[in-house]
Amino acid sequence: MRAHPVFGDSLIAGIIGMPDLLMAAKAVGPGSRAAFLLTAVLLLVPLVFRRANPKLACYVILAGGFLQLFTWVPFNGLDYTTGGLLVRPADLALGVALYTMVAYVGRRQGAIYAVWLTVGTVCWEIFRVQQVVGVVSTLMLIVTIFAFCWAMGEFVGARRAYNAEVMERLKLLETERDQQAKIAVAEERTRIARELHDVVAHAVSVMVVQADGAGYALQTDPQMAQLALSTISDTGRQALTELRRLLGLLRGEENSEAERVPQPDTGSLPKLAEQVRAAGLPVELTMHGDLDDLPAGVGLSVYRIVQEALTNSIKHAGGSASATVRVDRTEDQIEVEVNDDGFGTPRELAGMSGGNGLIGMRERAGVLGGSLDAGPRPGGGWRVKAVLPVGSGAGRLG
Template sequence: MRRLSLWMRAHPAFGDSLIAGFLALFDLVATAAATEVVSASTIFFVGLLLVVPVVFRRKYPMGSSYTILAGGIIQLLTHGDLDSGYPIRPADFALAVALYTMVAFVGRRRALLYAIWLAIGTFAWAVWRVGPSVDAVFSVFVIAVVFGFSWALGEFVGARRAYHSELEQRLKLLETERDQQARIAVGEERSRIARELHDVVAHAVSVMVVQADGAGYAIKSSPELAEAAMRTIADTGRQALTELRRLLGVLRSEDQSGTQWAPQPGAADLADLAENLRAAGLPVRLETAGDLGALPAGLGLGIYRIVQEALTNTLKHAGSGASAVVRVAQGEDRVELEVSDDGFGTPHDLVAVSGGNGLIGMRERAGVLGGKLEAGPNPGGGWRVRAVLPLVPS
């Protein structure tokens, strides 16, 4: 039933065609015997003017409504008295449909003018065709009730259409603001990542300078130490080159904040992070596999930040009594991490849609490192964040 309703709303001409078809059917049945008094061509022509414009009333509300009014005027001039056997024909209901259309789709001012024309025509019909009698008074009362109901229904539908139109505009505005906030969040996260990578690269360059100075002093007296220093310089330079490539992919604008940043944490500091969360009231179980301390500094920093953000979201939104499990495993060519909780509080994705940028930042950080991140509810309850990060980004 709902599918039919949605389809009818998407194809309004079909519903209007049904209304016109029913009016034409009843009108033909009611006027079949009237051809003895009035010519069939006149009855048929007036019926067309009254019924056919109903099909196009939404696309051309003004034109269709006044075409129906013209049909009513011709009917008033040609037939519609008691001698014809039917002072009111079923197709005359199109006049009420036209009044509803004017109120709902055109506006009150023009609809009021249309209603005045209907009132003039109704009183002229009652005085001229019916004559002063109780039947005329009753007929005018019934017609006035029908037209009044059409006006009230048009007011209701028009107000509802205006409300939906305003609601759609607000939703479009909210979607635009959401997209802008997402872009701002991505820019801020990239700027923060760029500053952190700057510290990592600066550290690598400092190590290279110290080792190069040491190799210069020991190259004659201790060639073995000089050779070891050169190997250290080569390894550190490769890591710094990797970090620089990532930095060039992230940096979008010059950061002139002038803030001095402390050395950033890495994957080896996850134990301290878990301990801090336990002290804050969130039970955290940490499971690691592999030598996380030997990971590249940028990758270790990314792992730490993703776990930190996921645990922070758990602490904020999982509810009281929740616990979390952190699993970080180093494979041959990648690192897999997973942070899951058993909370029952506010879903993290609703928090992100309503204004939080945590999930956006985590996905951006994983993308910078060449990996992928997934976040969503656990099948058994709670929330899970899973990321796969390559040891050597493509």
């Protein structure tokens, strides 16, 4: 009946209408039968469509009730004193209409409808019942039926409103869940893209510099060329390991061997400095403070910022440049500063400042609630300085 409301309402109309039709066939005189049937049509037929257009259906039923007020003839001439019926089964449609108005239209419209029913009931008692005993009995019956129908309408209406609110909240929760999932996927893709950029940019820069050096030294210093080729090989293997780990994350291979490889942190900075020195850029690394218990996200960000800054120095500082890296840990923050003394043309510096590497460093610092400044030094060269907070919320990036 809930899936097919017209069928359920037709069943209700049939249950109420069958006794009414039997009365019309047996008890109502031929002269009054047409008016009796017309009233039955107005009272019963709108029940079938009361949910599709509840307000119209209810007022058509009310019109049938008022028509009955003017056309009612006691069955076979009987009145109340001789045992005649003062109400008919089809009059229950008025109670169903009151319930429908309260449950499906609203309490205010239901109250207006109840006023019309009260007016009709008073007129019925005055013009049709007249006897005191009949007035009392029929009034109590009608008031009881209408009160029950109002209470049922209030209950069902409140339940429908509650169910509608629950469904609306479920839709909002589903929408929020989908949006959060999309945001999480976008953030994860951004993080992995940033990792890929850092790994590939550093490795390729080192390999290109070493390959150029090996090409120059191949004829004059074979041992130096061999060392450069060895550095290219080591750098390539490390880059492949990092790429396998990141691609494993993209494929969802959570149990892969690459996934269990630890991510670099501040403890990996000495090894990074050695790789950069091998690539031809002298690096002086100084670290102060307790750097062993940093949150994973902070440690990874420090490493990537230093890696990207040194990669840019390799690409832009020139062959005779050198770099210094300073990492200082205080109580609640960590300061990272990378300087080089290269010359770098203005065109190269402009390209560097607008590249993805600097954007990635700033994003890393911003995610952790820190800041990053980068730009040319007054005496020549380039300077990158990042200040990252160290706290309970600083390790989200790891």
